[in-house]
Amino acid sequence: MVKFYQDLSISHKQIVWAWVFLAVPLIFYVTIRFYPTANAIILSFQSWNLLGPRTWAGMENYIKLWNDPVFWKVFRNTFVYLLIGTPVSLVISFTIAFHLDKLRFMHGLIRALYFLPFMTSAVAMAWVWRWFYQPVPIGLFNNFLASFGISQIAFLNSTTNALPSILAPAVWAGLGFQIIIFMAGLRAIPQTYYEAARIDGVSGWTILTEITLPLLKPTIVFLVVLSSIGFLRIFDQVYNMTLLDPGGPLNSTKPLVLMIYDTAFNAFDMGYAAAQTVVLFTVLLIVSLVQLRILRDR
Amino acid sequence: MRMADTPIQAPTQSLLADRTTGPRRSHGQYIRWVLLMFGGIVMVMPIAYMLATSFKYSFEVHTLSLIPQEPTLENYLFVLEDGRFYTWFGNSLFIATVTTLSNVLFDSLVGYALCKFRFPGRYIFFIAVLSTLMIPTEMLVIPWYLMSSTLGWLDTSWGIMFPGLMTAFGTFLMKQFFETVPDDFLEAARIDGLNELQIWWTVAMPLVKPALAALAIFVFLGNWTAFIWPLIVTTSQDMYTLPVGLTTFSDEVDVEWELIMTGAAISTIPTLIVFVIFQRFIIRGVVMAGLKG
Numbered sequence: 001m002v003k004f005y006q007d008l009s010i011s012h013k014q015i016v017w018a019w020v021f022l023a024v025p026l027i028f029y030v031t032i033r034f035y036p037t038a039n040a041i042i043l044s045f046q047s048w049n050l051l052g053p054r055t056w057a058g059m060e061n062y063i064k065l066w067n068d069p070v071f072w073k074v075f076r077n078t079f080v081y082l083l084i085g086t087p088v089s090l091v092i093s094f095t096i097a098f099h100l101d102k103l104r105f106m107h108g109l110i111r112a113l114y115f116l117p118f119m120t121s122a123v124a125m126a127w128v129w130r131w132f133y134q135p136v137p138i139g140l141f142n143n144f145l146a147s148f149g150i151s152q153i154a155f156l157n158s159t160t161n162a163l164p165s166i167l168a169p170a171v172w173a174g175l176g177f178q179i180i181i182f183m184a185g186l187r188a189i190p191q192t193y194y195e196a197a198r199i200d201g202v203s204g205w206t207i208l209t210e211i212t213l214p215l216l217k218p219t220i221v222f223l224v225v226l227s228s229i230g231f232l233r234i235f236d237q238v239y240n241m242t243l244l245d246p247g248g249p250l251n252s253t254k255p256l257v258l259m260i261y262d263t264a265f266n267a268f269d270m271g272y273a274a275a276q277t278v279v280l281f282t283v284l285l286i287v288s289l290v291q292l293r294i295l296r297d298r
Numbered sequence: 299m300r301m302a303d304t305p306i307q308a309p310t311q312s313l314l315a316d317r318t319t320g321p322r323r324s325h326g327q328y329i330r331w332v333l334l335m336f337g338g339i340v341m342v343m344p345i346a347y348m349l350a351t352s353f354k355y356s357f358e359v360h361t362l363s364l365i366p367q368e369p370t371l372e373n374y375l376f377v378l379e380d381g382r383f384y385t386w387f388g389n390s391l392f393i394a395t396v397t398t399l400s401n402v403l404f405d406s407l408v409g410y411a412l413c414k415f416r417f418p419g420r421y422i423f424f425i426a427v428l429s430t431l432m433i434p435t436e437m438l439v440i441p442w443y444l445m446s447s448t449l450g451w452l453d454t455s456w457g458i459m460f461p462g463l464m465t466a467f468g469t470f471l472m473k474q475f476f477e478t479v480p481d482d483f484l485e486a487a488r489i490d491g492l493n494e495l496q497i498w499w500t501v502a503m504p505l506v507k508p509a510l511a512a513l514a515i516f517v518f519l520g521n522w523t524a525f526i527w528p529l530i531v532t533t534s535q536d537m538y539t540l541p542v543g544l545t546t547f548s549d550e551v552d553v554e555w556e557l558i559m560t561g562a563a564i565s566t567i568p569t570l571i572v573f574v575i576f577q578r579f580i581i582r583g584v585v586m587a588g589l590k591g
Contacts, residue, residue, distance in 0.1 A: 014415045017494040021411035022423065025404055028464050033430045036441030043440065096337065099330050106335070112577055113338030116345060118584075119569045121523035123541035124562035127548050128348045131555045137360055138555060140347060144362060175341070177584065184585045222588075233434055236525045236541075243549055257436045257526070264440050265530055277437040284434055 043274035050268045061275035070251055071259070071276075078232055078256045081167055082287070085231040089171040089178060090223060096175070097182035098212075111183075115176035122173060126240035129169040130156065133241075156241060159252040166253050170237050174230065178223055185219030186212070221295040225288050232284055233257055256280050348566065351559040359555050373560040377547075383564055385536055386543035390565075393459045393528075393539060394521040400463040401517045402510050408464070409472030410498050414484065424473075430466045439530055446531055457531045458539065462521060468513050471587055475509035476502060512583035522569060540565040 008016065019026075047057040065071050100110060117125070132140040133155035142152050155165040189212065197207050213220070235257040239246055246262065247254025256276065264273035346364055352373055354366040361367075377383055412424050442461055443452075451457035479502050487497045503510070528539040538546065544565050548558045573580055 011416065014494075015417040018411050018415040018417040018420070020495070021407050021415070021498075025408045025464055026423075028404070029427060029430065032442075032461060032463075033433065033438070034426075036438045036445065037433055039441040039444070040437050096334065100334055103327075103331055103334060105331060108578070110334050110338045111581070112573075113342050115581060116342050116570070116573065119519065119573045119580075120345065120566050121525075121541055121569075123523070123525050123544055124348075124565045125344060127544070127558050127562050128344050131351075131558065132344070132347075134555075138553070140362065143360055147362065169344075172341070172344070177588070180581055180584055181588045184589060229434075233436060235436075239525075239529075240545055240548075243545070260436055260439075261526065261530075264443075270440060270444075274440055277434075277440065280434060281432075281437045285432060288432070 040274050040277055043271055044278045046271045046274075048270040050270055054271075057271055061272045064272060065275055065279065070254075073251050074247075074254050074256055074259045077163065077252070077254055078234075078283070080163060081170075081234050081255055082228055082231045084164065085167050085171055085234075086224060086227050089174055089227055090220070092171070093175050093178035093223075094182055097179045097186060098208075100179065101183050101186045111180070114179050117173045118176035120173060122170075122236035123240050125169050125173060126237045129165075129237075130241045133165055157249060159249050162242070162249060162253045166237050166241050167231075167234075169241075170231065170234055174227060178227065181219060181223060182216070185216050189215045217295065221292065224295060225291050228287055228291060229284060232280070232287065235261070256283070345566070345570070348559050348562050351556055352563040354556055356554065356556050373556050374564075377557060377560045377564065380547075382535060382538075382543060382547070383540075383561065386538050386540045387564070389455065389458075389538065390522055390540040393455060394518050396455075397459050397462045397521045398514050398518045400459075401465060401468045402514055404464045405468030405513060406472040406476075406503065406506070406510065407498070408469045409474075410476050410502060412469070413473045413476040414479075414481070414502075427466050427469050431470075435461070435527065439527060442527070443530055452531060453533045453537050455537070458528050458537070459521075461527060462517075462524075465517070468517065471509060471513055472506065475506040479505050508583070509586065511579070512587040515580055515583045516587050519569065 005013070005016065043054070044061055045056065045058060046054045047060065048054045096114060100107070100114070103110065131138070134140075134142070135154070135157075136142045136146055136152055139155075141155065145151070145153065154161060156162050193211050193215070194207065197211060202210075232255075234255050238253055238255055238258055239261075242248050242253055247258045257280065260273050260276045260280065263269050263276060267273075350364045350366060351359055353369045353371070354361075355368060355370055355372065358366055358368070408427065412420060412427075438461065446452045446457045446460075451460065483501055483505075484497050487501045492500065523541060524539070525541045525545075528542045529545070532538050532542060535543070535546065544561050547561050551557045
């Protein structure tokens with residue numbers, strides 16, 4: 001064996017070494033990533049309640065999904081999370097990063113304050129925010145409003161307010177990361193552009209829209225795609241803030257991942273849940289590709 | 299002359315001056331500082347209220363004050379006396395640590411091989427690993443669950459951590475950083491008679507330490523806060539991780555918010571302390587991982 005190895009040429013030795021390095025990871029990626037992916041897709045065409053046999057069901061699960069009013073509600077919710085969450089968090093984080101970039105005094109401390117929520121766990125913070133949203137004798141927000149004589153707001157108990165209320169901690173926790181990435185992007189813009197603009201006497205707004213934002217495009221694309229994926233997969237906050245009636249009231253906050261969880265691990269309708277995961281995968285893929293296409297071309 | 303210049307020059311000047319000449323003591327700069335500081339304080343308010351309430355008796359929970367009138371450790375004593383938080387804390391720490399070590403080791407192994415070796419199948423392997431970035435965890439939880447139940451991995455530490463032992467994100471990050479390691483270094487080590495595994499470990503790995511640290515931070519934090527998979531795979535309270543345990547605990551004590559805040563504080567304080575100590579280092583790591591990964 002040793003002799004055989006020594007007789008190999010350098011490039012052949014490299015091939016041997018490469019597969020020595022990659023052997024364990026290869027097994028991992030095949031068994032823990034690719035096989036389960038294939039299994040999920042196959043399962044989406046089957047019917048299975050975890051106890052009985054797996055039987056072929058053809059398109060049944062997808063047809064059921066198409067005709068399920070809850071699914072369309074959930075589908076809509078998921079996109080509401082995305083369509084509010086992504087723009088709101090990016091506008092806020094860019095505004096903060098843009099101004100924070102120009103501060104020197106206590107820059108590090110202020111940056112740390114904005115970043116701190118990123119270090120928290122979504123579950124713990126979901127409970128903190130849930131407490132904030134409680135009605136008057138307990139909840140912080142309503143107590144705060146009451147101290148100004150403003151009437152109570154039903155946050156988590158209202159079908160219209162619950163979704164934005166759950167979205168708020170998700171946006172809040174992600175801001176720190178986005179601010180840091182935006183500031184790194186701003187730093188990477190060469191000073192000479194700004195100096196040239198100053199010599200030409202261009203206004204601040206024009207500098208922002210004609211120099212800063214276009215040059216920041218790679219950063220913006222990256223954050224848009226990343227935060228969109230995050231909001232489309234929202235689960236921890238929703239599950240914990242609506243624990244007694246997950247996704248409630250009346251499914252008004254239920255995102256796709258929560259529906260998948262319910263279908264698979266409460267109703268044990270594995271095939272139907274698998275079909276929902278395939279939909280989630282497709283949605284993520286399409287949204288990412290569309291965003292990359294649109295943002296790159298501009 | 300001055301009158302005519304100011305309207306055009308003022309905004310651009312204030313925009314530029316600070317980055318090149320340090321803080322400008324203008325009005326605008328003060329307002330900017332005050333607003334940003336205010337925003338920063340608002341940002342940490344949820345954390346501050348969580349901590350403050352964990353030191354309050356239940357009769358004080360409804361107050362808006364951040365300083366308890368009668369500070370108490372009663373909540374912590376109650377929550378810890380229960381004993382389960384120690385177990386959950388230990389589980390989380392163990393799982394996050396093992397997963398982090400595994401990622402640091404294997405992601406860099408793969409990243410290195412894909413970067414420094416020329417072999418047939420290299421491109422396909424790279425694309426295959428990269429493509430797993432597009433597969434959401436949620437799509438895999440059902441097959442993982444079935445796999446775990448067949449192999450007896452349900453409700454075990456291994457069951458919780460096996461899906462995260464390697465990540466495409468980490469592999470890609472490490473590959474990017476190994477590109478910066480000059481091939482001459484590796485060649486010199488080869489002439490010295492080191493084998494490839496030794497070269498990777500003793501020559502290349504020390505050169506990418508900052509990237510390894512960045513990866514470790516991300517993986518550790520991700521596993522410390524992971525929720526959906528531990529929720530699915532664990533059934534007995536002894537195997538819960540902190541987030542799953544906190545959910546159960548909060549559900550049990552229902553409206554005793556001071557206890558819930560204490561549980562939340564226990565699961566948050568460790569990462570907050572780590573952040574306070576390694577702040578600059580962590581932020582640099584996040585930028586590195588975010589931009590290169």
